[in-house]
Amino acid sequence: MNFLSLFVLIPLLMLLSLWLVKGTKGIRAVMVVGSSALLALSIYLTFAFLAERAAGNTAEMLYTASFTWFEPLHISYSVGVDGISVAMLLLSGVIVFTGTFVSWDMCKEYFLWFTLLSMGVFGFFISIDLFMMFMFYEIALIPMYLLIGVWGSGHKEYSAMKLTLMLMGASAFLMLGIFGIFYGAGGQTFNLLDIASHTGGATLIEFSQQCIWFPFVFVGFGVLGAMFPFHTWSPDGHASAPTAVSMLHAGVLMKLGGYGCFRVAIYLLPDAANELSWIFLILTGTGVVYGALSACVQTDLKYLNAYSSVSHCGMVLFAILMLTSTASTGAILQMLSHGLMTALFFAVIGMIYHRAHTRDIRELNGLMRIIPFLSVGFAIAGLANLGLPGLSGFVAEMTIFVGAFQNADLFHRVLTIAACTSIVVAAVYILRMVGKILYGTNVNPDHAKLHDAHWEERLAIIVLIACIAGIGLAPSWLSNMIDASVSPVMEQIQAVASTVSKSNPFL
Amino acid sequence: MDYSQFLNMSDELSLLAVVVILFMADLFCCGSENSTKPSKALSLIAVPLLLVQTVYMLVNMPADCVTAFGDMYLSAPMMTVVKAVLNIGTVIVFLMANVWMNREENQVKQGEFYLLTLFTLLGMYFMISSGHFLMFFIGLELASIPMTALVAFTKKNQESAEAAAKYILTALFSSGLLLYGISLLYGTCGTLYFNDMAAVMDASNWVQLAALVLFISGIGFKISLVPFHLWTADTYEGAPTTVTGYLSVISKGAAAFVMFVILTKVFEPMVENWNLLLFWIIIVSITVANIFAVRQNNIKRFMAFSAISQAGYLVLGAMGGTAQGMTAMVYYLFVYMVANLGVFAIINIVEQRSGKLNISDYDGFYATNPKLSFIMTLCLFSLAGIPPFAGFFSKFFIFMAGFKAGFPWLVFIALVNTVISLYYYLLIVKAMYIKKSDTPIARFSSDGYTQIGLALCAIGVVFAGILSQIYQYFDSFSFGLMP
Structure with missing residues (x-):
C-alpha cells in the first residue's frame, strides 16, 4: 500500500467511526478530523508531487502501485497520479472540507452517505485501472439518491430519481465502452497506462473498434459532465439537493465526467477521438450557449447556477474535444476553477435560502445591507463565474479559447466564436442577478431580520474564496503542472492528428 | 457389482444422512399435538447439520470427475461447489424459517418442512450430478414434487393452495415437454448418456433441434424465464414467504447450472442454435419482467418479477458456454442468493410481526426499524x-x-x-x-435466528x-467449451 490508498482508507475509517459514535459532537468531530486529514493529505500530495517533478522525475504517473485483485479477469488494484489527478484531488479535498462545515447541522445518516460519496470521488481520481475507476464512479453516484431524496427540498423525489437513473443509464454506456476497450486491446489488462502504451499484453485497438466504443465512453462520462442534450438531470438535481451536496456534486462529481472523457475516451481511443470529435463538439458547443441563455431566464437562484454550470461544464468537454494541448490544459483549469466557484456559489445560495426560505430572485432584495458577509461572498462567486481577471474563471476560459483557436480550420473557429458568446451572456445573467438581490431596496420586513454567517459558514466561504483568488492570481505553477501531464495524451493525439476526419461534413 | 462406487456419491449420501437424522429427531424429539411446550430441537440441529455436511462435501471434494453406475452419475468438482452454494442458501432459508415454524399452527408440521426442503435439495443434487437423462429427470422430479407440498404448506390458506396447484400443473406440463424432448433425443441418438450423445448430435437434424427447443422450454419453466414464467408471480405470492425465498434462488440456481452443463455437454454441436435461442429468451425475460415489476404493489409479486429478470442475467452466463461464463454464473448465483434471501428474510419477519405485505406498507419503515431497513437497502443495492x-x-x-x-x-x-431495475429497487x-x-x-x-441469517x-x-x-x-473449478 502506498500513501495514495489513504485517500480511500480515510473515508473508510470515517464511515466506521461515524457508525460507532453517538451524538452531534461526536459526528462533527469525526467529520472535521476526517475531512481535514483529507485536505491535509491532498495538500501534502501536491507539494510532494511538485517536489518530485522538480527533482526530474518524468514518469507519466507518480506513486504508482498495483496489486492483483481478480487474477483470472486481469483486474488489479492500481493507483497512481499525474498533475491532473493531483489538481482534482486538491479540489476534492477543499470541497469536502468546506462541505462538511456547510452541512454543520446535519444528522449521522447524512454524513454516512456524504462520506461514501467522497470516498467514491477520491477513489476515482487515484485509480489507473479501468475497473476500479468504474467502480468508484458508481460508488460516487448512488449516495446522491438518498442525499437528495431524504434531505433535499422542492421536487426532491422526482429530481433524485431522475438524476440517479440518468447517471446510471450513462454508466451502462460506459460499462459497455470499458468492455470494448478491454477486449479491443487484447483482453489482457485493465490498466490505463498499459492500454495506452500497448504494454502488459495490450495491443493497439483497431480503428473500427475505436469508432464503435468512443461514443459509448464519451457519452457515458459526458452525461455526468452535463453534456447537452443529456444535461437535464443537472438543474433539477442541483436545485433539490441540500447545500453541501450541490457543492460536492457540481464542484467535484461533475468533474468526474470531464476527467473521464479526457483520461479514458481521448487517451485510450485517440483515432476515434480525432475522427468523431466533431459530433460532440457541436453538441457541447450548443450546450455552452444553451446553458448560458437558459440561465438568463431562471428565477430560482439554484436553477440559475445549475444552468450556468451546464454552460461551464460544457466548456470543459468542448475544450477537451479541441484536441490541442493548450485547450486541454484550459479544460482542466476550468474544471478546477468551476469546481471552486460553483461550490462557493451553491454554498452562499444555500445559506441565503436557509435564512430567507426563498431562492426566488424576484423576492430577494438589498441583501448587502442585511447580511454583508454572505453578500460579499455571493458577489465574488458571481464575478468569478463571469470570468473577472484576477479570479480563477478568467485564467481557465482564456486558456481554453486561446487553445481552441489554434485549430486553424473554419469549423473549429466558428464553434469557438460561438462558444465565446457565452461569456457575454454570463455577464448578463450574473450582473443582473447580483444587482437585483444585493443592491436593491429590501421590501420584505422578514428579510430585514436575517442574521449573517456563523463561524463555520464563514470558514467555508473564506477557504473557497482564498482558493479562487489564489488560482486567479498565481496560476502558473498549476498550469505548468497540468500542462506537463496533458502532454502524454497529446502525444497519442498527434500520432493520428495528420489524418483529417473523413466523417466530418464541415471540413 | 462394485459397491465402492457408492462412495463417489458422497455428496448425496451425506445429505441423505442429514435427512435421516432429522427424520429420527422429528420422530423422537418433537412434541405431539397435546404437548404444551413445542420442541425447538429440530431448528437447533438442522442448521448445524447442514453446515457440517457442507464442510464435509468441500473437504472431501474429488480432485477430478468421478462417476458411478456406468456414467449414470457423474460429478465434477464444480458440481460439489454448486451444491455447497445451494447448501448455504438453504441454511439461510432455515434460519429465516424459524420464526414462521414457531407459530402455533406450524409447530406440529416442523419436521415436514425441514424434510421436504432437504428432499428437494437432494433432488437438485442428483440433477446437478446426472450423467444420463433418466437420472436428470428423476432428480428434477424429486426436486419439484416436494416443492409443491412446500408451496401448499399453509394448506388452509386458499392462496397457498392455489399457488401449489399452479405450480404442480406447470411443473408437470414442463416435465411433459422435457420428456418429449428426451424421447426425441433417444429416438435419434439411441442413447441417453451425456458422454455418448455429443458425438451423434447434428445441428442439421431438425428432430434434434426440436429436442433442443423442448429441452430449453422445459428447463425454462424451472428457471422461470419469459415466456415460461406465467406461474411465477402467483406461486410466489401465494406460497409461504420462506418457501418463496427458497424457490426464487435455490431451485432456480440449480436448474440454470444444470442447463449450462447439459447445453455444453450434450448439445455442444448446436452451440450456434442455442446461443440464438438464449439470446432472445434473455432479452425478453429481462425486459418483460422489469416492465411488470415496476407496477407491482405486493412485495412478493414484486420480488417474483425481480427474480425473473435476475434469472435472465443468470442465464447470460451460459451464452457461448465459456468457462468464464460458468464462473460468472455460479458467482452470480451465490451473490444473488445472499442478497435475495436477505430481502426475503426481512419480508418474512415483517409479515410474521405485522402481517403486512405491500410495498406501500413499507412507507416510513426506516423511522421505526432503522437496522432492518439498512440491511434491506444493502441487499436491494446489491x-x-x-x-x-457484491x-x-x-x-x-x-x-x-x-x-x-x-x-x-x-x-x-x-x-x-439494469437501469430500469434500479428504478424499481429504488422505489422500495x-x-x-x-x-x-x-x-x-x-x-x-x-428473533435470534433471523438476526443470524x-x-x-x-x-x-x-x-x-x-x-x-471467492x-x-x-x-x-469451472469448465466449458472455451476458456
Whole structure:
C-alpha cells in the first residue's frame, strides 16, 4: 500500500467511526478530523508531487502501485497520479472540507452517505485501472439518491430519481465502452497506462473498434459532465439537493465526467477521438450557449447556477474535444476553477435560502445591507463565474479559447466564436442577478431580520474564496503542472492528428 | 457389482444422512399435538447439520470427475461447489424459517418442512450430478414434487393452495415437454448418456433441434424465464414467504447450472442454435419482467418479477458456454442468493410481526426499524448492482463473460435494463426512507435466528465482492467449451 490508498482508507475509517459514535459532537468531530486529514493529505500530495517533478522525475504517473485483485479477469488494484489527478484531488479535498462545515447541522445518516460519496470521488481520481475507476464512479453516484431524496427540498423525489437513473443509464454506456476497450486491446489488462502504451499484453485497438466504443465512453462520462442534450438531470438535481451536496456534486462529481472523457475516451481511443470529435463538439458547443441563455431566464437562484454550470461544464468537454494541448490544459483549469466557484456559489445560495426560505430572485432584495458577509461572498462567486481577471474563471476560459483557436480550420473557429458568446451572456445573467438581490431596496420586513454567517459558514466561504483568488492570481505553477501531464495524451493525439476526419461534413 | 462406487456419491449420501437424522429427531424429539411446550430441537440441529455436511462435501471434494453406475452419475468438482452454494442458501432459508415454524399452527408440521426442503435439495443434487437423462429427470422430479407440498404448506390458506396447484400443473406440463424432448433425443441418438450423445448430435437434424427447443422450454419453466414464467408471480405470492425465498434462488440456481452443463455437454454441436435461442429468451425475460415489476404493489409479486429478470442475467452466463461464463454464473448465483434471501428474510419477519405485505406498507419503515431497513437497502443495492456491494461485481463479471462470448449488444440491452431495475429497487428504498406514513410498521425486534441469517446475508453482500478469493475459488473449478 502506498500513501495514495489513504485517500480511500480515510473515508473508510470515517464511515466506521461515524457508525460507532453517538451524538452531534461526536459526528462533527469525526467529520472535521476526517475531512481535514483529507485536505491535509491532498495538500501534502501536491507539494510532494511538485517536489518530485522538480527533482526530474518524468514518469507519466507518480506513486504508482498495483496489486492483483481478480487474477483470472486481469483486474488489479492500481493507483497512481499525474498533475491532473493531483489538481482534482486538491479540489476534492477543499470541497469536502468546506462541505462538511456547510452541512454543520446535519444528522449521522447524512454524513454516512456524504462520506461514501467522497470516498467514491477520491477513489476515482487515484485509480489507473479501468475497473476500479468504474467502480468508484458508481460508488460516487448512488449516495446522491438518498442525499437528495431524504434531505433535499422542492421536487426532491422526482429530481433524485431522475438524476440517479440518468447517471446510471450513462454508466451502462460506459460499462459497455470499458468492455470494448478491454477486449479491443487484447483482453489482457485493465490498466490505463498499459492500454495506452500497448504494454502488459495490450495491443493497439483497431480503428473500427475505436469508432464503435468512443461514443459509448464519451457519452457515458459526458452525461455526468452535463453534456447537452443529456444535461437535464443537472438543474433539477442541483436545485433539490441540500447545500453541501450541490457543492460536492457540481464542484467535484461533475468533474468526474470531464476527467473521464479526457483520461479514458481521448487517451485510450485517440483515432476515434480525432475522427468523431466533431459530433460532440457541436453538441457541447450548443450546450455552452444553451446553458448560458437558459440561465438568463431562471428565477430560482439554484436553477440559475445549475444552468450556468451546464454552460461551464460544457466548456470543459468542448475544450477537451479541441484536441490541442493548450485547450486541454484550459479544460482542466476550468474544471478546477468551476469546481471552486460553483461550490462557493451553491454554498452562499444555500445559506441565503436557509435564512430567507426563498431562492426566488424576484423576492430577494438589498441583501448587502442585511447580511454583508454572505453578500460579499455571493458577489465574488458571481464575478468569478463571469470570468473577472484576477479570479480563477478568467485564467481557465482564456486558456481554453486561446487553445481552441489554434485549430486553424473554419469549423473549429466558428464553434469557438460561438462558444465565446457565452461569456457575454454570463455577464448578463450574473450582473443582473447580483444587482437585483444585493443592491436593491429590501421590501420584505422578514428579510430585514436575517442574521449573517456563523463561524463555520464563514470558514467555508473564506477557504473557497482564498482558493479562487489564489488560482486567479498565481496560476502558473498549476498550469505548468497540468500542462506537463496533458502532454502524454497529446502525444497519442498527434500520432493520428495528420489524418483529417473523413466523417466530418464541415471540413 | 462394485459397491465402492457408492462412495463417489458422497455428496448425496451425506445429505441423505442429514435427512435421516432429522427424520429420527422429528420422530423422537418433537412434541405431539397435546404437548404444551413445542420442541425447538429440530431448528437447533438442522442448521448445524447442514453446515457440517457442507464442510464435509468441500473437504472431501474429488480432485477430478468421478462417476458411478456406468456414467449414470457423474460429478465434477464444480458440481460439489454448486451444491455447497445451494447448501448455504438453504441454511439461510432455515434460519429465516424459524420464526414462521414457531407459530402455533406450524409447530406440529416442523419436521415436514425441514424434510421436504432437504428432499428437494437432494433432488437438485442428483440433477446437478446426472450423467444420463433418466437420472436428470428423476432428480428434477424429486426436486419439484416436494416443492409443491412446500408451496401448499399453509394448506388452509386458499392462496397457498392455489399457488401449489399452479405450480404442480406447470411443473408437470414442463416435465411433459422435457420428456418429449428426451424421447426425441433417444429416438435419434439411441442413447441417453451425456458422454455418448455429443458425438451423434447434428445441428442439421431438425428432430434434434426440436429436442433442443423442448429441452430449453422445459428447463425454462424451472428457471422461470419469459415466456415460461406465467406461474411465477402467483406461486410466489401465494406460497409461504420462506418457501418463496427458497424457490426464487435455490431451485432456480440449480436448474440454470444444470442447463449450462447439459447445453455444453450434450448439445455442444448446436452451440450456434442455442446461443440464438438464449439470446432472445434473455432479452425478453429481462425486459418483460422489469416492465411488470415496476407496477407491482405486493412485495412478493414484486420480488417474483425481480427474480425473473435476475434469472435472465443468470442465464447470460451460459451464452457461448465459456468457462468464464460458468464462473460468472455460479458467482452470480451465490451473490444473488445472499442478497435475495436477505430481502426475503426481512419480508418474512415483517409479515410474521405485522402481517403486512405491500410495498406501500413499507412507507416510513426506516423511522421505526432503522437496522432492518439498512440491511434491506444493502441487499436491494446489491440486487441492482451498485458498488461496493457484491451485486456490482457479479453483474460486471457476467456482462464481461457475455461480451467475451461475442454478444456485446445483448450485454448492452441487459445493461440498459439494469437501469430500469434500479428504478424499481429504488422505489422500495424510497418507501422506506423518504415517504412518510401515518401507520408505519411498528417497531419490533426480530428473533435470534433471523438476526443470524440477516447477518450472514449482510456479510455476504458486503464482502463477497471485495474479497476476490471467492471468485477465484469458483474459477479454479469451472469448465466449458472455451476458456
